[in-house]
Amino acid sequence: SNKMDATLLIGVGTFAALCFASWCVGEGGEILGEKYDASIVGGLVIAWLNTAPEAIFFITALQNNNPEFAVGAVSGSSIVVSTIAVGACIYTGATFSPQGYFELDKNIKNQCYILLASTLVPLLTCFIGYEGIFGYLWMVVGTVSYLAFMIYEVTKGEEEVDIEEGPSSDTSSKSAEESTLKGVVYLLVGGLIIVLCSDDFINSVVTYAQKLSVNPVLLAFFLAPIASEMPEVLESIQLSRKGKSNSINIAYSNMVGGTISKTTFLCGLFSYFGSTKNYQWIVPNYSISLILLALAAAVASLIGITIPKLRKHHSYILFFLFAFISIVQYYLNSGLGEASSGNIH
Numbered sequence: 001s002n003k004m005d006a007t008l009l010i011g012v013g014t015f016a017a018l019c020f021a022s023w024c025v026g027e028g029g030e031i032l033g034e035k036y037d038a039s040i041v042g043g044l045v046i047a048w049l050n051t052a053p054e055a056i057f058f059i060t061a062l063q064n065n066n067p068e069f070a071v072g073a074v075s076g077s078s079i080v081v082s083t084i085a086v087g088a089c090i091y092t093g094a095t096f097s098p099q100g101y102f103e104l105d106k107n108i109k110n111q112c113y114i115l116l117a118s119t120l121v122p123l124l125t126c127f128i129g130y131e132g133i134f135g136y137l138w139m140v141v142g143t144v145s146y147l148a149f150m151i152y153e154v155t156k157g158e159e160e161v162d163i164e165e166g167p168s169s170d171t172s173s174k175s176a177e178e179s180t181l182k183g184v185v186y187l188l189v190g191g192l193i194i195v196l197c198s199d200d201f202i203n204s205v206v207t208y209a210q211k212l213s214v215n216p217v218l219l220a221f222f223l224a225p226i227a228s229e230m231p232e233v234l235e236s237i238q239l240s241r242k243g244k245s246n247s248i249n250i251a252y253s254n255m256v257g258g259t260i261s262k263t264t265f266l267c268g269l270f271s272y273f274g275s276t277k278n279y280q281w282i283v284p285n286y287s288i289s290l291i292l293l294a295l296a297a298a299v300a301s302l303i304g305i306t307i308p309k310l311r312k313h314h315s316y317i318l319f320f321l322f323a324f325i326s327i328v329q330y331y332l333n334s335g336l337g338e339a340s341s342g343n344i345h
Helices: 002-036 040-063 067-096 106-118 120-128 133-159 173-211 216-240 245-276 285-306 312-333
Strands: none
Touching: 002 040, 002 173, 002 216, 040 067, 040 173, 040 216, 040 245, 067 173, 067 216, 067 245, 067 285, 067 312, 106 120, 106 133, 106 245, 106 285, 120 133, 120 245, 120 285, 133 245, 173 216, 216 245, 216 285, 216 312, 245 285, 285 312
């Protein structure tokens, strides 16, 4: 009992630390983004930094033989962003927009097409598996797809002029240097906390899942997104509240871009580790988690592609989808999951 109390205490403490760390990384990325986003290299680095908290979290779980946690974390964070975050963005944007609706720019619609195409990576992993050469193949496909997307984003961004940015000639180089230093400190502190706390948090979740007789996939599905996604979600809601088309489009773009990193790069990483570490494919937990991840991403992208004027009621589709997925995950992983493990092949 004392050991369990200590596990819970460590879990809660590291969870709070990881929430703070994600906020630090978000703040640091934002500060540096204002200065370096214009260049291709700068833009790529900033884009990668937004993915870093989940990537570190995810790799820690996979390296330390906790693939169930990794699957729960990547599916949970992708699904929360695709449903709750995009839904909140649509609801808030339409509510605060003077017309009661908003339209997505052509560039954001293109992002939605890319997100839709990227769902192939988790689906191929699900139906073919990651044994042998396939683990490396999906890793290459996922990484190349994500790099191609980032390069497309940054080069596309160069052609656009941001009308909201004022002249920066009055800003002294000293204050610019101070803000750069502040951004770097935020990133280092956030990154360090994530590296130091991830393992303890993952272990405490896995231990507590065993005590509750549920699959770690379930706890990771609900807890990991809060730890790694909450700052991003709140920032997007804040942007959407402005009610301006440009702000809402930026918020939507952030959500879609963040999900693409998970459907491509992180799913590829999962296959690579699954193959190299000979992780057993747990049926039906892994398969269903990846299918639900692809479903949530596909619905979010199709809403962006097919609906010209997004209104409040369109967000309900995504909220209901999250409720449905949560019920499926709970049903699968609260006891049934433990009994039904086996190899897919």
